[in-house]
Amino acid sequence: MMADYLLFASERYALPILQPVAQALQAQGHGVHAWFVDGAAGAALPSPVRMIGLREAVALKPRAVFSAANWVPTFVSGAKVQLFHGFNVEKRSDQRGHFRVRGLFDLYCTQGPATTAPFQALAAQAGHFAVVETGWPKLDPLFRDDQGAAATMRAPAGGRPVVMFASTFTERLSAAPDLFDAIAAQVARGDRYWLLTLHPKCPPELFERYRALAGPNAVFFETEQLVTAQRAADVLLADTTSVVSEFVVQRKPVVTFRNRAPKAHMIDFDDPACLPAMLDRAFAPDAALRAALDAYADAIHPYRDGHSSERVIAATDALLAGELGRLKRKPLSSLLRGLQIRRELGYWGPGA
Structure with missing residues (x-):
């Protein structure tokens, strides 16, 4: 069944992460839309990805939002899926860096065993998000004919x-x-x-x-x-x-x-x-x-087949079908962060 999906980015370096996902969604016949803010504002993904703004993103009511940032607008409909903007290179402590959980996402699509195990442990403690090891979409082109x-x-x-x-x-x-x-x-x-x-x-x-x-x-x-x-x-x-x-x-x-x-x-x-x-x-x-x-x-990142994007979509489908278990309600901190995001984006209209 065809559905609409939203790609979200706040920096230009997210574009090569999101582009393989866009291609995989398009190959499956879905509608692909992108909303870029902050450092990514003004950037675009190639057609037929449709670039939209804040109010269009809200009105779209996407099936899922794929984010290559460490945050995502909570007032937009759909499952919130974290794709990560890089590997864990230990620039900061786990509490401030790669393994920081902000209470905004429903699904973390991890890159490989080194990332999966820590996030699975965090998911077991928190209960409000799921974890699936998919590989990283950005690297799909590394293993495909360019x-x-x-x-x-x-x-x-x-x-x-x-x-x-x-x-x-x-x-x-x-x-x-x-x-x-x-x-x-x-x-x-x-x-x-x-x-x-x-x-x-x-x-x-x-x-x-x-x-x-x-x-x-x-x-x-x-x-x-x-x-x-x-x-x-x-x-x-x-x-x-x-x-x-x-x-x-x-x-x-x-x-x-x-x-x-x-x-x-x-x-x-x-x-x-x-x-x-x-x-x-x-x-x-x-x-x-x-x-x-x-x-x-x-x-x-053990995946060398160039199909991490397809695994991300399959994991999202599994989440929405209830196959990844029942998730708990998001913590109060996520509500507060959602209000901060609304203020930062200047949006106080209806949301998800």
Whole structure:
């Protein structure tokens, strides 16, 4: 039966998370609508996704709302489904970070065993949401034919090895300011081709510096091309950004600068002068590093079929059919948060 679904985002980095879900819904004959606010306002998903506003979202009465933010408007109808905007990279404590439960969602679609087990424990305690391990929609394109987009992005390398650089916007964790000179020197050498990007929230002056490196040995790309770049690159250079985990799912080596929680699958370093040696090691990974990459990838995202979006839809259907058990009422804190959301969005009309 055809139904209407709503995709919700508050930042541009949610677009590549929601697009595979939109495609899967459209393939099943459903109506797909998107409502973007705050940092995502003005962005759009490709047609036939219909971009709508606040009042249209309320009037739509969608069957479900898929959110790639850490919140969702509670006054819109439908099951509220959390898709996550990144992996757990331990930027913050569990109480403030990835495993914080705000009482807004009915279903958490987790990425892999490392995420599923903690959320199942939280669900057992709270009782007002369900948990299903589906894999992460954003990574579906990593394991599907992208119609040559990755090859096109890689083509200017002319056969050279390809390094991708990505950085978090969190100032105390960002490698972008400290590694700029070292990266610029590597780009100037020209023996490797560089794919450069920054988190959309990074300072404009930092964007200007990195964009200026573009030329015969490097290109700067936007957030919407992130998955294509991950497919195109051989090695990632980053910090504590969740892009590290996304890249590792491909079993490709990662070099990290002052990662907040370095692990065996990372080549972590703290001196910019060491960058050339770290890259050399990444391009010639030993057996121990390869084993660590495999183990971590299996823990965070074992799905390699490119169909996590379909599993998200199936889990939502199961929730709505009552197959995931009876949920308790949301806590009082969710009501208070719902009122805050109404105030922030300036909406006091009728809702769900």
